[in-house]
Amino acid sequence: MTDTVLVFEGQGATTIPGRPPLDLTALAPAEAQRAIVAHQLGRARARVAAGAEVVGVVGQSLGEVTALVVAGVLDEDDALELVRLRAELPAKLLPPADWTMASMTRLPSERAEAAAAGHELWVVGRNGPADCIVVGHRAAFAAVVAQLGLSPHTWRELPVGAPYHTPAMAPVAEALAEAAAGCAWRDPVIPVVTPTGPGEVRTAADARRTVVTALTSPVAWREALVTAARRWPGAAWRECGPSVSLHRFVWKNGLTLDWDEA
Amino acid sequence: MTTTATADDLLATLQEGYDLVRSSSPRRIAPGDELVEDLGLDSLDFIDIVSVFESRFSTEVVDRVIDRLPELTTVGDLVAAFQAADAAT
Numbered sequence: 001m002t003d004t005v006l007v008f009e010g011q012g013a014t015t016i017p018g019r020p021p022l023d024l025t026a027l028a029p030a031e032a033q034r035a036i037v038a039h040q041l042g043r044a045r046a047r048v049a050a051g052a053e054v055v056g057v058v059g060q061s062l063g064e065v066t067a068l069v070v071a072g073v074l075d076e077d078d079a080l081e082l083v084r085l086r087a088e089l090p091a092k093l094l095p096p097a098d099w100t101m102a103s104m105t106r107l108p109s110e111r112a113e114a115a116a117a118g119h120e121l122w123v124v125g126r127n128g129p130a131d132c133i134v135v136g137h138r139a140a141f142a143a144v145v146a147q148l149g150l151s152p153h154t155w156r157e158l159p160v161g162a163p164y165h166t167p168a169m170a171p172v173a174e175a176l177a178e179a180a181a182g183c184a185w186r187d188p189v190i191p192v193v194t195p196t197g198p199g200e201v202r203t204a205a206d207a208r209r210t211v212v213t214a215l216t217s218p219v220a221w222r223e224a225l226v227t228a229a230r231r232w233p234g235a236a237w238r239e240c241g242p243s244v245s246l247h248r249f250v251w252k253n254g255l256t257l258d259w260d261e262a
Numbered sequence: 263m264t265t266t267a268t269a270d271d272l273l274a275t276l277q278e279g280y281d282l283v284r285s286s287s288p289r290r291i292a293p294g295d296e297l298v299e300d301l302g303l304d305s306l307d308f309i310d311i312v313s314v315f316e317s318r319f320s321t322e323v324v325d326r327v328i329d330r331l332p333e334l335t336t337v338g339d340l341v342a343a344f345q346a347a348d349a350a351t
Contacts, residue, residue: 105309130313153331154309248310251282260286 003235004052005228006070006262008040008063010219012103012158013243024242025159030087032159033062034080036242040066041076043240043262055235056191058228060221060246061125061164062086064194064214072189073207082211085179086172090162093171098138101160106130107150115144124165125219128252133219135163165218173215180208193231195224221246222253229255238262267318267348269293272341275318279311293338305331315344323347 011032016022016039024032040063048054059067062083069079101124104112109132112123119140125133134141145155163169185204192201194210198220201207237259239246244261267275273293280291280301287302297303303311308331316324326347327340334340 105306106313151328153305153328156306
């Protein structure tokens with residue numbers, strides 16, 4: 001048995017591997033997000049079936065929901081329903097707007113925050129010393145990119161059409177909290193490190209609060225990863241797809257971990 | 263920080279970058295390797311690898327290479343792009 005930390009990325013994936021691959025960009029957001037979670041759960045279960053002893057789980061954004069299922073906090077059906085709502089409620093509850101989310105490289109979050117001040121743009125993810133995620137109105141994003149003189153090759157737009165992790169999601173968080181009240185929540189049986197806060201999910205109440213709070217709070221992935229790396233330094237870290245995009249933040253944050261795809 | 267790096271030096275630095283970015287699939291890279299087809303790099307991987315050169319070149323040189331990324335196909339192209347950018351600054 002190998003001590004293993006399972007890691008789950010957010011909703012930036014565009015395909016699920018296979019023959020043929022599933023094109024997530026062709027699906028409605030709710031279906032795409034549910035497909036990502038289902039895929040991640042399948043890979044996690046396969047890893048366990050292969051003999052992994054899961055000592056911890058860490059999820060980024062949408063991946064936090066997957067992590068909670070693996071930790072025994074949520075049933076899969078409840079999790080997928082919360083994911084559906086998380087994806088569908090923004091269109092129902094928020095005023096129409098042209099939102100965009102982008103993964104930025106060569107841009108420290110502090111510099112991005114300074115440039116975003118005064119614009120409808122937020123830095124919602126700290127991934128590494130010079131890697132961050134921004135969300136905002138498309139026009140505001142274009143203005144800030146121009147202001148900073150960023151090369152178009154140093155950032156990638158993500159297939160996300162709502163202002164996740166910003167104060168603009170407050171109405172969605174409120175509605176999701178009501179739905180979450182109807183789910184069965186249990187204390188984790190596997191430790192969960194969360195980038196919301198960041199911190200550790202220790203109880204069922206923590207978990208429920210985290211899922212709701214995450215909608216309006218930034219994702220401190222860098223801090224969560226460093227915390228988790230200190231806690232499980234000798235473990236095998238296995239990223240459970242579908243695009244396995246998080247490996248780069250290991251070395252970018254000066255960490256040395258046994259990290260691979262699940 | 264202008265250098266007179268040889269192609270071999272630059273290839274060695276690229277290897278360092280590749281080893282970081284693709285630590286789970288180690289391989290010895292060669293000038294003829296195609297960045298996408300052979301090495302499986304995506305656009306952000308390119309940026310990560312190129313950024314490794316910031317310890318050797320000025321930001322201006324690195325930015326010049328980044329601007330040319332869409333036209334670079336092979337490892338050899340990337341090495342040549344660094345040499346050209348270095349010579350031009």
